[in-house]
Amino acid sequence: xxxxxLIGIPIPxxxxxxxxxxNQLAIINMLGVNKIPGQPTLELYYQSINPSGVAAKQxxxxxxxxxxxKVTGSSAHASFTYEVSDILPRQLFPDHYQAIIIxxxxxxxxxxxxxxxxxxxxxxxxxxxxxxxxxxxxxxMNTYIPFEKIPxxxxxxxxxxxxxxxxxxxxxxxxxxxxxxxDSSKATVVNFIRLNxxxxxxxxxxxxxIDAYQRSFVLNGGAVFLRDRxxxxxxxxxxxxxxxxxxxxxxxxxxxxxxxxxxxxxVGKSKxxxxxxxxxxxxxxxxxxxxxLRLRSDxxxxxxxxxxxxxxxxxxxxIAEKEAGDFIKRATEKGWDLLGIHDQIAYQRSKEWKTALDxxxxxxxxxxxxxxxxxxxxxxxxxxxxxxSDIKEE
Numbered sequence: 311x312x313x314x315x316l317i318g319i320p321i322p323x324x325x326x327x328x329x330x331x332x333n334q335l336a337i338i339n340m341l342g343v344n345k346i347p348g349q350p351t352l353e354l355y356y357q358s359i360n361p362s363g364v365a366a367k368q369x370x371x372x373x374x375x376x377x378x379x380k381v382t383g384s385s386a387h388a389s390f391t392y393e394v395s396d397i398l399p400r401q402l403f404p405d406h407y408q409a410i411i412i413x414x415x416x417x418x419x420x421x422x423x424x425x426x427x428x429x430x431x432x433x434x435x436x437x438x439x440x441x442x443x444x445x446x447x448x449x450x451m452n453t454y455i456p457f458e459k460i461p462x463x464x465x466x467x468x469x470x471x472x473x474x475x476x477x478x479x480x481x482x483x484x485x486x487x488x489x490x491x492x493d494s495s496k497a498t499v500v501n502f503i504r505l506n507x508x509x510x511x512x513x514x515x516x517x518x519x520i521d522a523y524q525r526s527f528v529l530n531g532g533a534v535f536l537r538d539r540x541x542x543x544x545x546x547x548x549x550x551x552x553x554x555x556x557x558x559x560x561x562x563x564x565x566x567x568x569x570x571x572x573x574x575x576x577v578g579k580s581k582x583x584x585x586x587x588x589x590x591x592x593x594x595x596x597x598x599x600x601x602x603l604r605l606r607s608d609x610x611x612x613x614x615x616x617x618x619x620x621x622x623x624x625x626x627x628x629i630a631e632k633e634a635g636d637f638i639k640r641a642t643e644k645g646w647d648l649l650g651i652h653d654q655i656a657y658q659r660s661k662e663w664k665t666a667l668d669x670x671x672x673x674x675x676x677x678x679x680x681x682x683x684x685x686x687x688x689x690x691x692x693x694x695x696x697x698x699s700d701i702k703e704e
Contacts, residue, residue: 336402339376340409340462345416352416352423353382355404355451359460361468371440378451397550408462408487409439411450411503417442417533417540425538427490436486439466442533444542447504453505455526456627465527469501472529477531477553477562479545492537497641498651499532499552502543534646542644544637551637552648554630555597557582563606566625568618574607575626577685586654591666593655594679599630601685619687629682638679651677 342355356379443450458464479670483501491498506528532549534542544552553559554577557563559576583598603626605614612618641648652674655667667673 314376323460337406338402339406339460340411340451340465341407342411342413342447342451343416343421344413345419347415347540351382353380353447355380355447357451357462375454376461380448380451390700398660405436407435408460408466409441411441411443411447411465413447414442414444414533414540417535420539422538425492428485429489436484436489438464438485440483440485440488441465441468441469443499444502444530450505450527454650461527465503468527468529473553473558475562477550477559478700480549481531481553481558483532488535488538491535494650495536495647495652497646497648498535499544499648500535500540500547501529502531502533532643534648536646538643542646544641547633548637551634554580554599555634555638555649564626564629566622566629568610568621568625571610572607573605573609573622575622575687576604576606577601577626578604586651586658588660588662588666591662591669593651593666593673594635594680595649595651595677596680597634597682599681599683601626601630601683603685603687605687621687623687626685627683630685632683634683635679635681642675642677645675647674 331683336358338356339359340357342353342357344353344355345351346353355377358379359376360374364625366526410424412424416424433544453461455461455464458467469479469483473481480499480501483499488500504527506526529546531546532552533540534544535598550559550562554562557580559577559580561576563574564577579602581600585596587594587596603623605622608614610618637695638648655663655674658664658667670676
């Protein structure tokens with residue numbers, strides 16, 4: 311027994327097997343890329359985690375949870391790792407990227423240099439969040455976020471929460487989602503953010519301020535990419551209906567008006583069935599969507615009876631069909647194939663499809679969309695008759 315114990319003692323005393331201790335590494339949590347207008351020059355911002363700053367303050371020493379290093383050059387990534395090492399006293403460790411933020415200027419120019427360089431890395435993380443911003447990159451990369459000391463983690467948390475609870479963020483806005491569509495005609499939507507601040511607060515003082523809305527990342531719609539280039543932008547409302555049509559809207563709130571009274575319903579458990587057919591040479595894309603509704607706000611003066619439930623369901627069905635239809639129509643008119651219809655048509659093998667495609671290579675733009683929504687109210691809470699105030703508003 312004594313021999314077994316003695317053999318086991320050295321095991322926890324051994325260090326990392328590859329000798330790369332955490333205090334020897336510069337763990338990069340977030341990368342920012344900006345292009346200088348009119349020049350091929352790129353600016354890269356590496357945001358490195360400071361472990362002693364992340365931990366609770368104990369005595370003196372540095373307290374910043376992250377440090378940002380900026381380098382410039384014409385390539386996208388490879389040579390920058392050497393340049394940043396000239397000013398970074400640790401070994402660069404990019405394996406834990408949580409987000410890559412690119413400027414709108416760079417996105418509209420085309421990010422093929424970044425894609426090619428990143429794909430050549432053997433230790434790349436393809437599931438890292440990709441985000442576009444129109445705020446100055448130096449301010450975005452030098453801002454602390456309340457609650458979460460690591461800005462990259464804060465950003466990914468915001469995207470994850472909003473995509474699940476409000477459909478105000480794109481669920482699949484990762485580096486890999488853009489790479490997968492680089493050789494396709496299908497457009498990609500990437501989350502767009504702005505910095506809610508007039509100026510960056512590049513000290514840890516922002517972590518101690520009570521006004522959390524100031525100097526924070528704010529979702530600001532989505533950037534539409536065709537291959538490696540940003541070609542346009544959609545609103546947050548558009549993102550909701552884009553997510554709804556692609557069955558990525560787990561939950562969101564929708565305002566309704568019943569008999570001139572406002573109310574809100576929570577939409578969830580949505581299921582989408584799609585069918586593409588051709589009729590008289592015109593593609594017809596049909597959506598059959600079912601959703602559950604839960605009442606979240608009711609300002610009407612009547613009890614929750616069957617006729618009221620039916621009116622709520624009908625009101626939502628009408629709004630969803632119109633909003634989703636208008637969104638996809640606008641996108642098609644702009645040449646954004648957000649649903650991958652062109653590729654779906656190319657896979658069709660019938661003679662009618664082939665004849666129509668031979669006549670018009672842009673056949674997908676003539677697609678007629680038919681959207682049918684059937685929502686069903688679910689019970690929620692115990693309030694059958696809303697409380698009505700007898701105080702008249704001035």
